[in-house]
Amino acid sequence: MSRPKVYVPNAIPDEAYRILAEHCDIRYRDTEDPVPDDEVLAGVRDADGLVIYSRVKVNQAVLDAAPRLRVVSNIAVGYDNLDIPALTRRGIVATNTPGVLTETTADLAFALLMAIARRVVEADRYVKSGRWDGWRPSLMVGRDVYGATIGVVGMGRIGQAVARRARGFDMRILYHNRSRNPQAEEALGAEYRPLDDLLREADFVVLLTPLTPETTRLIGARELALMKPDAYLINAARGPVVDESALIEALREGRIAGAALDVYEQEPVAPDNPLLQMDNVVTLPHIGSATKATRIAMAVTAARNMVTALAGEVPPNAVNPEAIRTRAQD
Numbered sequence: 001m002s003r004p005k006v007y008v009p010n011a012i013p014d015e016a017y018r019i020l021a022e023h024c025d026i027r028y029r030d031t032e033d034p035v036p037d038d039e040v041l042a043g044v045r046d047a048d049g050l051v052i053y054s055r056v057k058v059n060q061a062v063l064d065a066a067p068r069l070r071v072v073s074n075i076a077v078g079y080d081n082l083d084i085p086a087l088t089r090r091g092i093v094a095t096n097t098p099g100v101l102t103e104t105t106a107d108l109a110f111a112l113l114m115a116i117a118r119r120v121v122e123a124d125r126y127v128k129s130g131r132w133d134g135w136r137p138s139l140m141v142g143r144d145v146y147g148a149t150i151g152v153v154g155m156g157r158i159g160q161a162v163a164r165r166a167r168g169f170d171m172r173i174l175y176h177n178r179s180r181n182p183q184a185e186e187a188l189g190a191e192y193r194p195l196d197d198l199l200r201e202a203d204f205v206v207l208l209t210p211l212t213p214e215t216t217r218l219i220g221a222r223e224l225a226l227m228k229p230d231a232y233l234i235n236a237a238r239g240p241v242v243d244e245s246a247l248i249e250a251l252r253e254g255r256i257a258g259a260a261l262d263v264y265e266q267e268p269v270a271p272d273n274p275l276l277q278m279d280n281v282v283t284l285p286h287i288g289s290a291t292k293a294t295r296i297a298m299a300v301t302a303a304r305n306m307v308t309a310l311a312g313e314v315p316p317n318a319v320n321p322e323a324i325r326t327r328a329q330d
């Protein structure tokens with residue numbers, strides 16, 4: 001039997017490459033540079049599998065160009081770059097990499113929270129600018145994290161990992177989620193709130209939802225207006241969960257105290273985006289899961305998902321296992 005063909009349009013760690021190479025023929029683009037759309041279309045032409053980072057979109061045009069495609073393995077926990085209904089209709093299994101990045105991403109979300117509360121980035125820039133003329137009681141005063149109220153929106157794996165960190169800071173933990181999580185309530189002392197109530201009460205609103213039609217622009221002008229004027233918004237989920245123009249407006253008018261962002265409506269963020277000019281906004285370049293160990297673990301997980309799915313088994317992290325049934329009925 002001939003080996004399946006897998007298209008890998010961006011460089012992946014050797015550990016993951018080796019797993020794929022043992023079982024598949026790989027068409028490899030050994031660079032992290034963005035893949036032009038026409039290269040994706042050419043790359044998938046004879047591919048049985050596609051292993052991608054979330055910057056590559058798999059839409060109808062890609063599917064139309066990929067008659068043999070059976071598996072798409074995303075090296076990310078989020079999979080909003082994939083048109084899941086279209087994949088499922090075609091019997092193509094999609095997989096993601098949950099679990100391996102939970103703690104790493106929670107660390108980063110908490111780092112965003114700490115950085116905005118204690119003005120870490122602003123203070124660093126200030127010292128490096130050479131303007132510091134000595135200790136002053138009001139210099140770079142921020143707000144306490146310890147004992148404050150955190151509102152976690154999206155109490156999945158990462159949300160719960162952030163709540164565990166918040167417990168260490170003796171924070172009051174509120175959460176909002178599609179469904180209540182009695183286990184998180186019991187284990188973490190987290191209190192469920194309808195979204196509006198969470199927004200009214202939290203000092204730090206931390207977004208950790210997947211991007212879905214329901215969570216797109218979940219936080220808009222109305223929601224920002226519910227937040228306390230001294231509260232902060234932290235987005236470690238996906239940019240489009242927030243209406244970015246409404247956020248810019250709220251920050252300009254001082255309706256919230258600040259924001260710490262790892263993600264944006266458009267990535268990379270445009271150099272003239274007003275958020276980049278605001279001292280009370282921390283801006284990171286989508287690095288939630290960016291540690292060496294976690295990036296390797298994500299790629300290895302993605303490679304294993306691919307190999308398992310190509311062997312005709314249900315892969316450990318199938319996001320649309322029903323696609324296998326669709327295929328079986330063909």
Ligand SMILES: O=CC(=O)O
Nearest residue numbers: 075076077078289
């Ligand atoms: O953003 C990163 C991911 O979804 O893993």
